[in-house]
Structures are given as C-alpha cells and as structure tokens.
Amino acid sequence: TQLLEQSPQFLSIQEGENLTVYCNSSSVFSSLQWYRQEPGEGPVLLVTVVTGGEVKKLKRLTFQFGDARKDSSLHITAAQPGDTGLYLCAGVVRRDDKIIFGKGTRLHILP
Amino acid sequence: DTEVTQTPKHLVMGMTNKKSLKCEQHMGHRAMYWYKQKAKKPPELMFVYSYEKLSINESVPSRFSPECPNSSLLNLHLHALQPEDSALYLCASSQWHRAYNEQFFGPGTRLTVL
Numbered sequence: 001t002q003l004l005e006q007s008p009q010f011l012s013i014q015e016g017e018n019l020t021v022y023c024n025s026s027s028v029f030s031s032l033q034w035y036r037q038e039p040g041e042g043p044v045l046l047v048t049v050v051t052g053g054e055v056k057k058l059k060r061l062t063f064q065f066g067d068a069r070k071d072s073s074l075h076i077t078a079a080q081p082g083d084t085g086l087y088l089c090a091g092v093v094r095r096d097d098k099i100i101f102g103k104g105t106r107l108h109i110l111p
Numbered sequence: 112d113t114e115v116t117q118t119p120k121h122l123v124m125g126m127t128n129k130k131s132l133k134c135e136q137h138m139g140h141r142a143m144y145w146y147k148q149k150a151k152k153p154p155e156l157m158f159v160y161s162y163e164k165l166s167i168n169e170s171v172p173s174r175f176s177p178e179c180p181n182s183s184l185l186n187l188h189l190h191a192l193q194p195e196d197s198a199l200y201l202c203a204s205s206q207w208h209r210a211y212n213e214q215f216f217g218p219g220t221r222l223t224v225l
Contacts, residue, residue: 030212031212031213033213033214035216040199040219040221041218041219042115042117042201042203042216042217042218043154043201043216044216045213045214045215045216088153088154090214092212097208097212099156099212099214101154102153103152103153104152104153106151
C-alpha cells in the first residue's frame with residue numbers, strides 16, 4: 001500500500017509564529033503538490049514541485065522537495081490568521097502515475 | 112480561464128431519487144477526475160477520465176455512474192444512493208493524466224442523502 005504520511009495532523013499556534021508541515025513516503029514521486037482547503041470548498045493548488053531538492057517560495061510559504069523525491073515540507077514564516085485551513089500534500093507516484101493524498105494538516109492561527 | 116466549475120453547489124436527495132452532478136473546465140485539460148471527500152478526511156479518488164475515456168474506476172459502486180460527453184464536461188449520475196454516500200464531491204482536471212499531474216479542483220457539490 002502506498003502511503004503519504006503527513007504531520008502534524010493538527011496545529012494551533014499564535015499569530016507571528018513559524019511552523020513546518022511534513023509529508024513523507026517510501027514511494028518516489030514524479031511530482032508533488034501542496035493544496036489549501038477551506039471548509040466546504042475545493043482544494044486550491046499552492047505549488048507543484050518536480051525536481052529533487054527543489055525549493056519554491058510563495059510569499060511567506062516555503063516549499064521543499066526532498067533530494068530523493070520521497071518527501072516534502074511546507075514552512076510558514078510569521079503565520080497569520082488568514083493561513084488557517086486544511087493543508088494537503090498530494091504526490092504522483094513515479095511507478096504507476098497514481099495520485100495519493102496525505103491525510104492533511106489542520107492549521108489554526110490564533111490572533 | 113483557470114477555473115473548474117461544479118453544479119449544483121448543494122444537493123439533497125432521497126434514496127430513490129436520480130440526480131446528476133456536473134463539472135466543466137475550459138482550460139483544454141484532457142484529464143478529469145471525480146473525488147469523494149468525507150468530513151475531516153482527504154479526497155478519495157473515484158474515477159479518472161483521460162481523453163474522454165474512463166481510465167480508472169477505483170471500485171466505485173454502480174450507483175455512481177460517470178459520463179464524459181466531451182473534453183470540457185464531466186457528469187456524475189447518481190441513483191439509489193445510501194445515507195453514507197453523503198459527502199463533498201469534488202471534480203478536478205489536469206492537462207493530462209501523466210507523471211506531471213497538477214490538478215485543479217472545483218468548489219465541490221455538498222451532497223446529502225436522506
């Protein structure tokens with residue numbers, strides 16, 4: 001069974017703090033996407049990483065793809081209440097093109 | 112246009128009803144997907160259409176019947192559903208169903224089966 005372990009599952013921190021969310025797997029991915037989802041809405045694509053070791057920045061969000069393309073991290077600097085939401089990672093498995101989702105990280109930023 | 116639209120936004124139906132969910136994209140994407148998402152869970156893949164042909168059916172019960180009339184439209188026909196089928200149904204599209212597979216999601220249809 002192919003798994004994409006995402007941690008932590010829940011995170012509640014004060015505005016202004018930094019945080020990191022991790023996605024780990026034993027599978028090698030062709031690409032990996034990060035999404036943010038608001039309640040009752042569809043996931044919104046934040047970034048796609050493709051190359052091992054790749055780092056992408058989106059304002060206060062920094063995304064990194066592991067050298068072996070088996071893991072990824074999302075780092076948020078100076079979190080704000082608007083960052084609150086469900087963060088999902090999704091990887092395309094290199095071997096069979098199947099897409100697998102992590103279970104998500106529910107992030108709550110307290111003002 | 113980088114949007115995936117879904118209708119209706121909300122749907123309430125009885126177990127004997129027949130209804131359809133609709134999804135549309137005009138990004139020229141050739142792969143389209145149906146997902147089911149229960150509360151506090153990640154999306155679960157149901158079907159994948161690639162070039163208007165069904166390429167993946169993740170062992171979904173036959174009471175869910177997908178249809179892809181053309182490259183921009185995707186339907187999900189519902190018949191004789193059960194209360195446990197209540198969920199958020201998400202449609203997504205990607206340029207094609209291949210390794211580099213950036214998916215764009217619609218806002219979803221919130222389905223309640225009574």
